[in-house]
Amino acid sequence: MNAESLAKAYILTHGVHFTPEALQHAITANAKRQNAVYNLPALALESSGSGSSSDRSINLIAPKFSRPQELFLTGGDGYTVCVSAVAPVPERQCAIVDFTSNQLTLETPGMPKIGVCVNEVRYVPQPSYYDKVTSSGRPVTRIVSACGYDEMNIWPWHDCAISKTCSFCGINAVHKQAGKNNDLLRAVTLRQAQNPSDYWNSQKESILSELSEAIDLAIDDDCYKEEIHLILITGNLADDQLDLQALIYSDIARAINAKHSGKFAEGLVAVTAPPSDSNKLFEMRDAGVSIGVFNLEAYTPTAFALHCPGKHRLGRDLYLNALNKGVEVFGWGKSWSNFVLGLEPASDLLQGAENLAAHGITPGANVLHCDHGAPIKVTPPTYETVISFYRELAILYNKYNHKPYYCQKALRTSLANEAYSGRF
Numbered sequence: 001m002n003a004e005s006l007a008k009a010y011i012l013t014h015g016v017h018f019t020p021e022a023l024q025h026a027i028t029a030n031a032k033r034q035n036a037v038y039n040l041p042a043l044a045l046e047s048s049g050s051g052s053s054s055d056r057s058i059n060l061i062a063p064k065f066s067r068p069q070e071l072f073l074t075g076g077d078g079y080t081v082c083v084s085a086v087a088p089v090p091e092r093q094c095a096i097v098d099f100t101s102n103q104l105t106l107e108t109p110g111m112p113k114i115g116v117c118v119n120e121v122r123y124v125p126q127p128s129y130y131d132k133v134t135s136s137g138r139p140v141t142r143i144v145s146a147c148g149y150d151e152m153n154i155w156p157w158h159d160c161a162i163s164k165t166c167s168f169c170g171i172n173a174v175h176k177q178a179g180k181n182n183d184l185l186r187a188v189t190l191r192q193a194q195n196p197s198d199y200w201n202s203q204k205e206s207i208l209s210e211l212s213e214a215i216d217l218a219i220d221d222d223c224y225k226e227e228i229h230l231i232l233i234t235g236n237l238a239d240d241q242l243d244l245q246a247l248i249y250s251d252i253a254r255a256i257n258a259k260h261s262g263k264f265a266e267g268l269v270a271v272t273a274p275p276s277d278s279n280k281l282f283e284m285r286d287a288g289v290s291i292g293v294f295n296l297e298a299y300t301p302t303a304f305a306l307h308c309p310g311k312h313r314l315g316r317d318l319y320l321n322a323l324n325k326g327v328e329v330f331g332w333g334k335s336w337s338n339f340v341l342g343l344e345p346a347s348d349l350l351q352g353a354e355n356l357a358a359h360g361i362t363p364g365a366n367v368l369h370c371d372h373g374a375p376i377k378v379t380p381p382t383y384e385t386v387i388s389f390y391r392e393l394a395i396l397y398n399k400y401n402h403k404p405y406y407c408q409k410a411l412r413t414s415l416a417n418e419a420y421s422g423r424f
Helices: 003-014 020-028 112-117 171-178 187-192 196-218 239-260 280-287 301-307 309-314 316-330 346-357 383-400 416-420
Strands: 016-018 070-074 080-084 095-100 103-107 120-123 144-147 151-154 229-233 268-271 289-293 335-341 361-367
Touching: 003 070, 003 080, 003 095, 003 112, 003 383, 016 020, 020 095, 103 112, 103 120, 144 196, 151 196, 187 196, 187 239, 196 239, 229 239, 239 268, 239 280, 239 289, 239 309, 280 289, 280 316, 289 316, 301 309, 309 316, 316 335, 316 361, 335 346, 335 383, 346 361, 346 383, 361 383, 383 416
Parallel strands: 016 095, 151 229, 229 268, 268 289, 289 335, 335 361
Antiparallel strands: 070 080, 070 120, 095 103, 144 151
16 A cells, blocks of 8 residues: 555645644754745644644744644655645544654544555655845745745745635735735736836846845755756736736746756746737747646636636636647647646546646646635545546546656645556
C-alpha cells in the first residue's frame, strides 16, 4: 500500500489537526508556518490547551502557535509527497498529527490503517530566506515564497482587482490582514491610477530591481537545490487592464530570464488572467514565458458562473480562447488550466478535462479546501471521489501526451503526480 499518497488524499478531504505537542515540535523543527501570501486555512490557529480544533481565530502575530503550512509524508519505498495542512472539514474525522516518543505521528481515524502505514512524517522546513529583507527593508517573502517544497512563487502584487472574486478564494481578506503595506505593487493602485501604463513605467525600474534582488536572496536555498519550479503569480488586475497585466508579466519575465535563464524546471510559468488581445501571448513568450496558465477553476458554464462571477463577467470564451491560443504560442502541453475539484460533479470536470487535453491544453485540479475569507459553503469532495478522479486524470494524461504540473513535492493540494506515478 502506498500509504503516503493515500494519507495525502485523506488529509485533503478531511483536514488535519495538530496537537499542542506537535505545534511545540514545529518550533524546534523549524517548520514552515503560514506565510499568508494569498491564502490561509479557515482555521489558522490551533488551540494550545485542550487539543481541540475549536479556535477559529487568525493569529499572524504569534508564530509560536501558528499552524504549520505543509507536511512531508514518506512511504516504505522512500517516495515522499508534500501535503498542505488544510483546515479540518466539518462533520469528518480529520487527521491528527501528534509528537510522541520523539517523532511525529499521523492518525487517520476514519481509515486507521492508512496513517499507521506512513513510514515517516516530517514538517516541511522553513526556507532560510524567509528571515531576510531586501535593501529597502521589505520582507523577501512578500516577493518570493515557497509553495510546497521546491516551488518558487514570484509575487509582484498580492491583491485581486477583478470585479467579483471567486467563491473559494480569500486572497483579498488575507491581503488586507497580512501584508498590504509590504508589497511591491498593488492591483488596487493600478486600478485607481489616472494612467495605469504610465504609473507602471514610472515604477518599473525600481520594482524589477527589488524583485531581482529578492530572487537572488532566495534562489540558493536548500529547497531549490534539486530543482526549481518558478511561477509568476498574482491576483487579477481590473477587468479593463488585462493587456497591461500581460505587459507587466512580460517585463518581469524578461528581467528574470536575463539573469536566471535555464535554471527552472519548466522555464517560467505565468499564472495570469487572459489578455484581452490574445496576440499579447506572443509578447509574453518572446519575453521568456514558457508556459501560460489561464485557470478556469470550474469547467461547466453553470459552475463557472456560480463560483467565478468575476471571470464569468470577463467571459468563459476569453479563457477558452486564450488556452487554445496558448497551445499555438507555447506548444502542446504548455497551455494550462487548473480547476478546483469539488465545485461541480467530478464526472463533468473529467469530461471537460478530456476536451481540453485533446486540444493540447493540460488540465489540472486542486482539491477544494476551506480558506479564510472565502465565502464558499460547498463541502470538499469525498476521499473516494478524489482517488477516482485523479486515477482517471492520469489516464487522460497518458492518452493525450500530457504530464502533471511540477512534482509531488511542489503540488501540495493535488494528487495528479501521485496518480501519474501509479501510487493509487
